[in-house]
Amino acid sequence: MIPAIHPPRLAGVWQSIRGKSLPHQCPVCRLSLPADHTLCCDACWDKHHQAYGCQCCGLPVLTPQTHCGQCLSHPPAWHTLTAISAYLDPLPDLVHRFKYQGDFELALPFAKLLSEKIDTPAPVLLPVPLHWRRRLQRGFNQSAHLAWALQQRLGSRVVNHYLRRTRHTSPQQGLDRS
Template identity: 40%
Template sequence: MLTQKVVKHIADLLPMHCEVCHLALTKPLPPSGICDHCSRYFAPIPRCQRCGLPTPFDIAECGECLKHPPKWRRLYCVADYQPPLAQYVHRLKYERQFWQASKLAVLLAQRIEKPAKVITFVPLHWGRYLRRGFNQSELIARSLARQLNVPCQSLFKRVRATPQQQGLTKVERKRNLDRAFLLNGEIVADHIAIVDDVLTTGSTVQHLCELLLEAGVKSVDIYCICRTPEPAS
């Protein structure tokens, strides 16, 4: 089995290309695998700090959050669910390109100002996990935790298999998640972040936030790769 040292030596000999434009990268190689030119696609834009949706300028809470505040304190994301970022997520989730998780985590880590004390992730039901073989949110969370130097713990278990949330309205998503999750043990940290790959209505993480807050957690943040507006009800 090749050691990390040998693998690194081989990588140094091979040409590396930008994940987006496919042009050759110059050394030192960026951890994200994206050249300086294409990095502009991932430049931060003004967002509501609470819900993460785009706003005309950076604000702590948008009007919708003031009327209907989410359970979490703050949401950090890389960008909206659109190319080229959406392609990264798709490659990880559906093409089993597991190395994309660390590259996505690099992009996300750049956004986080004050990391939570513990990072966790949205769980899969065991049946779906067996069929897929991995949890993309867990892969991102564990890579992100290493970069931020904080522990990553599995704090939830999905006790009921549910249809996929994609394509459901906000009301249908909430009904779909009823009694679907439980805590996976004792919670000791007072500031926890939940990692998800794509956040739309936020119904899943809202439900998980409620479990943490009921267990005594004081503050919950959301770390996601893509934030996209919810579909019409």
């Protein structure tokens, strides 16, 4: 039997307190939003929502495509990619805030938008672990927070101990595509 993991209680308590004490705001422009709004206001989302991403690698393309020219000439190791949208403004800033600044409340709208793109959910979600040094430096694993939020929407289970990071590698942020 595969053991499931559960989010830390402190993260849930913080989200509950923050949700009751602060108005729901667009994380980009800080305008007030309805409580059921997803990630940001319509004006901020429309800056890139109409953009398309290659369904294989996620690079921006002009029309919906399963494989862009880059993927046709140098196929990646995977077959398909599921993404919220093309990685254009304001998404990079929101992902950066979620990943590096501990803006945990973004996990819920990310999970909502991502779950709407997933036709057949996997029964098990495996968050990619951080090396212990990076985890100590950052203080949390953002992929685990996203997996917990997706678990609620997809009916999948999060399993935390199947994957293990054994090497400390350079951050991807400073690396080129290869």
